[in-house]
Amino acid sequence: INAEYMGGMYSKFYREAVNMHGHWLWGMECVMSAFSDTGLFGVYSQAPHEHAQSLVALTVQQMLMVPQGLDDKMLEMAKNAYLGLLMMSTEERNRKVETIGKAYLMAGRLWDPEEIESAVRRLTLDDIKATAQRLMHSSPTYVVYGNTNDVPTYAQLKQVFSR
Numbered sequence: 106i107n108a109e110y111m112g113g114m115y116s117k118f119y120r121e122a123v124n125m126h127g128h129w130l131w132g133m134e135c136v137m138s139a140f141s142d143t144g145l146f147g148v149y150s151q152a153p154h155e156h157a158q159s160l161v162a163l164t165v166q167q168m169l170m171v172p173q174g175l176d177d178k179m180l181e182m183a184k185n186a187y188l189g190l191l192m193m194s195t196e197e198r199n200r201k202v203e204t205i206g207k208a209y210l211m212a213g214r215l216w217d218p219e220e221i222e223s224a225v226r227r228l229t230l231d232d233i234k235a236t237a238q239r240l241m242h243s244s245p246t247y248v249v250y251g252n253t254n255d256v257p258t259y260a261q262l263k264q265v266f267s268r
Contacts, residue, residue, distance in 0.1 A: 117174070122150075122167055129156045133164065141211045146240055154252035161257055165265055172237040180230050188222055242266055 131151040138145040152160040194200045
């Protein structure tokens with residue numbers, strides 16, 4: 106879902122935001138890192154400081170809409186994109202070694218491609234929506250760089266995500 110919905114400047118996440126606010130929005134994209142016991146999910150967005158309040162509101166709005174914006178077609182596209190990237194990662198020696206290393210760090214073993222494909226194919230839209238819902242209602246980390254006079258406080262932002 107990250108790749109199809111929230112990836113870079115061609116993602117649905119960015120396109121929807123820039124279509125509404127392209128006159129001041131410089132960029133918005135998802136960042137994600139997975140670890141064996143946890144993960145990091147975030148949104149990096151940029152705009153001129155005079156639009157700081159609007160940028161925070163837009164970023165939060167876009168994030169909270171993610172669970173509702175998912176559908177079966179998007180899930181199938183994401184599954185296929187992920188499996189394609191996974192198979193491509195076995196083509197280059199450096200990527201293959203990196204993939205093997207990550208597998209051992211994350212799961213303590215190397216999964217064969219059929220196991221991974223089977224696990225990915227079993228994912229349902231309800232699984233993804235439940236995970237997205239849980240992510241969107243967890244305590245956020247909030248970082249602002251530059252002029253911070255007009256941005257909401259952490260307490261205000263946390264209140265939005267705890268609803």
